[in-house]
Amino acid sequence: MMAHKKRVGMEVSIAVSHAVQLARAEAIAAYPITPQTHIVEHLSSLVANGDLEAEFVTVESEHSAMSACIGMSAAGVRTYTATSSQGLALMNEIVFITSAMRLPIVMTVANRALSGPLSIWNDHSDIMAARDIGWIQIFTENGQEAFDHSIMAFKIAEDHRVLLPTIVNLDGFILTHVVEAHEMMDQKTVDRFLPEFKPYHKLDPQKPVTMGAFAMPELFTECKMAHQMALTNSYGPILEVWQEWGKLTGRHYQPVETYRTEGAKVIIMMMGSLGQVAEVAVDAMRDQGIPVGLVKIRLWRPFPFADLRAALAGAEIVVVCDRALSLGGAAGPVLAEVRSAMYPLAVKPQILGYTVGLGGRDVQPEAFEELVRHAQAEVKQGPSQEYYIYGVRG
């Protein structure tokens, strides 16, 4: 069924809030923070105007926002929140508990640099500081993807084989504040795709349970293993949901997306909105006869090891672009993951890492051509650094 081809121009933040409306979120607790603000502002309008039947809890901080979300999700309702940067950092204590309690809350993160220096602009340092929180983590590249994944995330999270909170990342400003053409969905279609939320456990006076109990040393490791296996095993259900969406809309999503990787000797990698910029660069280099391809990670957690190895097979050089730093460490977060995934292979490419676009610095297509040339030269002479910070002066 390939309906709904009408495209509607709107700001991506507004499209995301409509996705949450179409998903019939029943409870929202959020604190506004740039560049996530338009999402929750619009949702609060939808609730206030009676266009979305939900409890909208205004809170005094993100710590409280996530705490309130835990309570509402535990009470058995479909729960949503959104944040960014410092807000995600302030939630940090609670987000680990959300996933350990296996509450299927969906959260949009409008990616923004963590202070300091104070910056409101885009990079991935916020989500990378929350990398190990045990949530499903998905990256999107444009407004349509942000819209689609905002609906699909509920279906994934709430699947009783999954039961994990899910983050949909979209780049702050570059996506949140840009007007794009979106193929919207009608309510009937979304209702058929996304059934009513059925909690696995809920707070019910008629059937009392204890949530958030402590675990003594004899049990803690087993609890963590159960969480680890739940996250690892969510891979299958995630793919099922994406495939169903593909059949419904014609928009197909993979854990690792490839672009012109056939016969590519050099592969550029990244996550998020830079993917579309890199496509322009890859086209230009292919026109010059340079065998370059592009690999984009969509599913960051659980990490798609097999997909990545398959996507990089045959490449001689892999250029990994990070949007965050691991200060004092050996690699940016994506570079570290890719190197780790490829290390056990007998035949593996040279993997070079570049941190680009920190704190909102623009990355033009030419940058990727420069990175490829630099990487080729470095491989020839032997890499001079663990990784490189692209464009830094001095």
Add this chain to the structure above:
Amino acid sequence: MSKAWDQVTWQEIEVGGVLTEPGSARNYNTGDWRSSRPVWDKTRCIKCGICWTVCPEAGISEDADGYFEMNTYCKGCGICVKECVTGCIEMVVEES
């Protein structure tokens, strides 16, 4: 969870670590931590119940005759000794 904690496998952990049955705290005898125990001298005890009232862990029970004694939740903190109005309780070091 009827199984001993150190026998439970990760597959047996309830989703989200939820406890579906009450009583897990009751089954955990925090008295295991105790290094000394309160002992009552019944000849001086006036059955006032101050010890029972001030115990922060419900570690003191009343017996059939109205006297008080520690139970398996007593951690041996000694607050009852400090607060006893007749001074009839003393802490005795646990031997093993």
